[in-house]
Amino acid sequence: MARANAVPAVDKRRLILDAAVRVFAGQGFHTCRVSDIADEAGVAYGLVYHYFDSKDQILDTLFLERWDILLRAIQEVDAQPIPAREKLYAITSFIVDSYRHDPDLMKVIIVEVTRAANTFGRTHLAHIREAYIGIAAIVESAQREGVFRGDITPDFAALAFYGAVEQVLTGWIFALLPTGELEYEQAKTHIVETICGGLDRTEQSALAAGRAD
Amino acid sequence: MARANAVPAVDKRRLILDAAVRVFAGQGFHTCRVSDIADEAGVAYGLVYHYFDSKDQILDTLFLERWDILLRAIQEVDAQPIPAREKLYAITSFIVDSYRHDPDLMKVIIVEVTRAANTFGRTHLAHIREAYIGIAAIVESAQREGVFRGDITPDFAALAFYGAVEQVLTGWIFALLPTGELEYEQAKTHIVETICGGLDRTEQSALAAGRAD
DNA sequence: TGACCGGTTGACTGACCAGTCAATCTGTCC
DNA sequence: GGACAGATTGACTGGTCAGTCAACCGGTCA
Numbered sequence: 001m002a003r004a005n006a007v008p009a010v011d012k013r014r015l016i017l018d019a020a021v022r023v024f025a026g027q028g029f030h031t032c033r034v035s036d037i038a039d040e041a042g043v044a045y046g047l048v049y050h051y052f053d054s055k056d057q058i059l060d061t062l063f064l065e066r067w068d069i070l071l072r073a074i075q076e077v078d079a080q081p082i083p084a085r086e087k088l089y090a091i092t093s094f095i096v097d098s099y100r101h102d103p104d105l106m107k108v109i110i111v112e113v114t115r116a117a118n119t120f121g122r123t124h125l126a127h128i129r130e131a132y133i134g135i136a137a138i139v140e141s142a143q144r145e146g147v148f149r150g151d152i153t154p155d156f157a158a159l160a161f162y163g164a165v166e167q168v169l170t171g172w173i174f175a176l177l178p179t180g181e182l183e184y185e186q187a188k189t190h191i192v193e194t195i196c197g198g199l200d201r202t203e204q205s206a207l208a209a210g211r212a213d
Numbered sequence: 214m215a216r217a218n219a220v221p222a223v224d225k226r227r228l229i230l231d232a233a234v235r236v237f238a239g240q241g242f243h244t245c246r247v248s249d250i251a252d253e254a255g256v257a258y259g260l261v262y263h264y265f266d267s268k269d270q271i272l273d274t275l276f277l278e279r280w281d282i283l284l285r286a287i288q289e290v291d292a293q294p295i296p297a298r299e300k301l302y303a304i305t306s307f308i309v310d311s312y313r314h315d316p317d318l319m320k321v322i323i324v325e326v327t328r329a330a331n332t333f334g335r336t337h338l339a340h341i342r343e344a345y346i347g348i349a350a351i352v353e354s355a356q357r358e359g360v361f362r363g364d365i366t367p368d369f370a371a372l373a374f375y376g377a378v379e380q381v382l383t384g385w386i387f388a389l390l391p392t393g394e395l396e397y398e399q400a401k402t403h404i405v406e407t408i409c410g411g412l413d414r415t416e417q418s419a420l421a422a423g424r425a426d
Numbered sequence: 427t428g429a430c431c432g433g434t435t436g437a438c439t440g441a442c443c444a445g446t447c448a449a450t451c452t453g454t455c456c
Numbered sequence: 457g458g459a460c461a462g463a464t465t466g467a468c469t470g471g472t473c474a475g476t477c478a479a480c481c482g483g484t485c486a
Contacts, residue, residue: 028331033443044465115328117383118241125387148412152403159384160377160407167376170330174338177368190365194373198411199361246473257435
């Protein structure tokens, strides 16, 4: 009671953003109407345009909010004094946990932005690219240290790595791959194992497989 | 003059499909109008609806035509008595060469269908999935033979492999990666090397890198 | 010659929906 | 209490296009 003036009791802007996540995840950005978002948020149509300039801007906001967190996470991981493989594991872990924590939001970001190469993917290309660059930097130093092979360019390795991660998330989103706590944890290891260790049977992988056999 | 009746001199249907590829690649499916396709084909608006039921059906046709060729290629590759790594190389090679031969068509298929998870990607999910299944089958037999490690599920490996390939194509499409004859050939090797051999430095990879250093 | 038919034309319609705006409501401050 | 400001409402408008349709064209066949 003491004070509730400047800031409204409920942040309608946030309410709209959260509703948009559910609507975008459920129907897709292009299929839904702005009125669907307003209805889902329990708010009048016009209020959406009080807080946002356009339907596009809602998605832009959702994407940028989350992607900046990812970029910061990548930077922080890279700053740590740990082996490259562990850095890649930490990044994979962050992305997988993001999905576990808020599958709808990650679905929207991947399906409507990251993979939507012709619409929002193009708008945010520079931003998305920063993630690739961060990953490539990790690969590059590992190559300089002689831990990673030097014949595959860092840019290329970064794309392959990110592509694998995104495809697995897409697999979960569209039920091509089983989901669950165990699957999420295994996926982290398996993605890094595949990209770093490769599918070929080696002594270490034979050892690792031994536990499963 | 002898005969030109039943079949028209120029196949207008094909003309429209080819025009659609250029228009979709240039502006994107959702951005372009049906009249753009008609104009590009040098044909009246209504004729498009003589040959196709809807704008969607044009894209469906383009995708299915090409994807079936890919699926057949995967099957043929798998039938050959060669090591798994060579099979994966052959598939990668087929996809890369498809892009080299007709970048516009591959761009449309990837950007508008394969990666468009909420629209056409969903419609053709079962079809797209068949490619994953074909790749997973290759991985599975390699695991049974003890050539590939057994602790990563074939489904998972297939997604990671296909994800890497598609991401590299996307990299070319959006100029994130340099293009050219040399790059295409190197990409084939590097994708397979990354997924099968891994990024870690090993004796073989050190050997391969030796040539480049 | 004239009936017939598939191919071809492009003006038109009907539906849809993003974004606008004038009115109303709620709370604050003097 | 009354003036002011920001939040909130939802009916309405303007523009866009996918898809329709009636007419036309050119070749074939009886």
